[in-house]
Amino acid sequence: MAHTLTWHDDVSRQAKFLSCAARLTLKPTFSLWPLTDGGIKAIGQLDRAIDRLPKPKRVTIEQVTLGGVPCEKTTHPRLAAGSLAGAMVLYFHGGGFVFCGLATHRSACATIAARAGIPVYSVEYRQIPYGGIGTSIADAMASYRMALEVAEDPSKIIVAGDSAGGYLAMKVAEISVLEGLTPPAAVLGFSPLLNLDLRSHPRRFMKKDAYLPMKQVLALEDRWLSGPDAIPGAASPIDADPSVFPPVFLSTAQYELMRPDVEAMTRKLADAGRTVETHVWKGQVHAFPVMAGALPEGRTLLRLAVDFAARNL
Structure with missing residues (x-):
């Protein structure tokens, strides 16, 4: 199947x-930020700060579990008609399993709503220092299992995420099949982390990422794989x-750091006859759809994903 x-x-x-500002401010800051428990907890304050900003308009936001x-x-x-009627999205935010949260996304x-x-x-979901990737996966799967119970149509659950959240969305799709659960109807991954072995990527290419410093990302690898919960699958x-995945x-x-694996995953899914659609965007930063409120390209990409x-479906 051609991808x-x-x-x-x-x-x-x-x-x-945004790209210029990220190179001048975010990348230098992230390069120097301490990855100790204290440093990680401090950067976690970003979500709390954003939580004080005005909420998006024309939508209703409820705290649930x-x-x-x-x-x-x-x-x-507005309620969906056609194939999306009865569907729901389970979204996993990015942040390298270290920071970001509900407010940032x-x-x-x-x-999307x-x-x-x-x-x-x-x-x-729980992040470092409260657990490694296995703990994040455990929370993702707990939320998915309950989503199957509360969804209007359990066969129409779409899992989505950016960066580390894209990793979780793909893992939910994989694990649901391994466990014999109703699998997601589709996966939407925005700059998803698809390969934990980033050392295999060409360094010259990686250095061009607008705000993710390769040194700091690599420094997180040991912490990703630590914690009380193993990574299933x-x-x-x-x-x-690749046969376990729904349309992706x-x-x-x-x-950006994730592009080589996004393209490799695209080829792998296509070669296995799976449905896959991939978009590569010039002049953007990692996970740019998260900033859809300020970026027209982000809004366009989310429209394409929906x-x-x-x-x-």
Whole structure:
């Protein structure tokens, strides 16, 4: 099966400003930030700071739990028709299993809810220093199992996420099949982490990432794999059996840490006859759809992702 990989050359003024600002401020800051428990907890204050900002308009946001895991449910007055009727999205935020949370990803979840007309549940899974990746997966699966019970149509659950959250979305799809659960209807991955072995990537390419310093990402590897909970199935989604995955939508920026694996995963899924659609965008930063409220390219990509889900449900 031929895969669909689309390049996007348009770069807005907002995107150019964001890329420049990230290189000048975020990347130097992340390069020097201590990855001790104290340093990680301090950077976790980002979500609390953003939580004080005004909430997205024209949506309703409720605090709920799924399987004992805190979540935010975002709904829009418009209800989906057609294939999306009865569907829901389970969204896993990114942040390298270290920072970000419900507040940092409200804009993206609100955009998806408004575009699709279906509820979006954003999952606040545990991160370092409260557990390794295995702990994050345990929370992701707990939320998914409960989603199967509360969903209007359990066969229409879409799992989505960016960066580390994209990893969790792919793992939920894999593990649900291994456990004999109803699998997700689709996976939407925005700059997803698909390979825990980032050392295999070309360093010259990796240095072009707008704000993720390779040194700090590599320093997290040991902490990712520590903790009380093991990683079920394949450690890296790119090493999983491609036949377990439902239709998959992927995106990546031209220069970022995740692009080599996004393209490799695209080929692997296509070669296995799976449905996959991938978008590569010039001039963007890692996980740019998260900033859909400020970036026209982010809004466009989320629209493409929702339309992909609608075609494949």
